[in-house]
Amino acid sequence: MGLKAALSKPFAAFVVKGINKWKKNAVAVQQDVLAGLVRDAQHTAFGRDHDFKSIRNYEDFKKRVPVRDYEDLKPYIDRVVAGEEDVMWKGKPLYFAKTSGTTSGVKYIPLSKESVPEHVKAARNALLTYIHETGNASFVNGKIIFLQGSPVLSKKNGINIGRLSGIVAHLVPAYLQKNRLPSYETNCIEDWEEKVDAIVSETIHQDMTLISGIPPWVQMYFDKLTEQSGGKKIKDIFKNFNLFVYGGVNYEPYRAKIESSIGRKVDAIETYPASEGFIAYQDSQQDKSLLLLVSAGMFYEFIPADEYYNDNPLRISLEEVELDKNYALILNTNAGLWAYSIGDTVKFVSKNPYKILVTGRIKHFISAFGEHVIGEEVEHAILSVANEEGVGITEFTVAPQVAPAAGELPYHEWFVEFSSPPLDMVDFTKKVDKALQEKNIYYFDLIEGKILQPLIVRSLQKDAFVNYMRGQGKLGGQNKVPRLSNDRKIADELRNFTI
The missing domain is CATH 3.40.50.980 (Rossmann fold)
Known part of the structure; x- marks a missing residue:
């Protein structure tokens, strides 16, 4: 040694x-x-x-x-x-x-x-x-x-x-x-x-x-x-x-x-x-x-994520947090940021000591139909199925398709770059959709009520996300692709890389 x-x-x-x-x-x-x-x-x-x-x-x-x-x-x-x-x-x-x-x-x-x-x-x-x-x-x-x-x-x-x-x-x-x-x-x-x-x-x-x-x-x-x-x-x-x-x-x-x-x-x-x-x-x-x-020179505050956009949301300190609830994280720092909304969401899994998981971004969600699907939910849905079936995923992102082809219901469109694709894409897609329904009751209701059709997976070419980031001038460093978004800016670009 x-x-x-x-x-x-x-x-x-x-x-x-x-x-x-x-x-x-x-x-x-x-x-x-x-x-x-x-x-x-x-x-x-x-x-x-x-x-x-x-x-x-x-x-x-x-x-x-x-x-x-x-x-x-x-x-x-x-x-x-x-x-x-x-x-x-x-x-x-x-x-x-x-x-x-x-x-x-x-x-x-x-x-x-x-x-x-x-x-x-x-x-x-x-x-x-x-x-x-x-x-x-x-x-x-x-x-x-x-x-x-x-x-x-x-x-x-x-x-x-x-x-x-x-x-x-x-x-x-x-x-x-x-x-x-x-x-x-x-x-x-x-x-x-x-x-x-x-x-x-x-x-x-x-x-x-x-x-x-x-x-x-x-x-x-x-x-x-x-x-x-x-x-x-x-x-x-x-x-x-x-x-x-x-x-x-x-x-x-x-x-x-x-x-x-x-x-x-x-x-x-x-x-x-x-x-x-x-x-x-x-x-x-x-x-x-x-x-x-x-x-560490920071005082933390928390706003329940489902109240964040309310006119007068609940705003609490560490003493009042609950376990397994998504909060928008608010910072006060010894560099002079005051009641600053950092944009991240976290949930507590322990209060002795206080331990968290980062669950996503408060602005990164899909709620085109009132479902408010968040990053933690889409990651769980695809990874639980991928791990079970030995499917390898390089990167993915999700966006709503609110204006599908005539006669089709709207849907969530998933853009996935696989390192080892599923043997049966139709079955894989059905399982991911079911997993998301189990994770988000609002999404379940929209599928059951025939407001949405089940999600659709678009398989992407190798290095699709690298090429997309290069095209955006955001390759490397601290840049990363959002897991999901409520618009189609990223989705429409990624359509150029579909298989």
């Missing part, structure tokens, strides 16, 4: 001891976090506008600070981007994480000197928690790769701007830098396919032990490694590869193909990092749910 691996175990034990303290007192910790955030921001423009000085508890906070999305907060954010100090948080941000908005164009998410260390600590603690549970620290002695966006940053009014993954590249602790690949020069390549080719060249003969990234782009990396090595499995290229760290999308649709590419099962850690904050990570190999980070 190398020195780093040996030292990491007692350090992991120390860190986990601290984590266990706040796990047991999550509600009280969250109350303290809110009080601290309000106190620290009371002299900002936002704090004055919302009378932070008079806030004594969460009920006061709700009365003074409405829930907003990026568009609603944009007047304040624009002032921060323009270089004004003390607008939403003390001073100026250290960075802006640049993301793509649907209506705003580019969005600028502030990262402060208080929030940046929380991103780093959470990523570190996810690994240390794993080491403490499993005793496996060998990966720290080998080479580690983070498949991420370019670390090249621009400046705007003295503030560094870049993609979150590119910013994070500058924050990797010194003790990991010597182990880390690819090189800075390769990481700076903007074209994703050119970049992956360069990463393959740099890593194919290295002792890679930990690989991290968004699953579809990791799969592209694996495919190119296999191609370059003459068909070898990843386990034969990287004999000591034993830990996969991922986030950004649900891993389950990709699990079978990635494990097939590797050639054996490896331990995996799911993380939930967002530009707005590092929210949760998987803290046990025995449990796929994610530990909510209640002591």
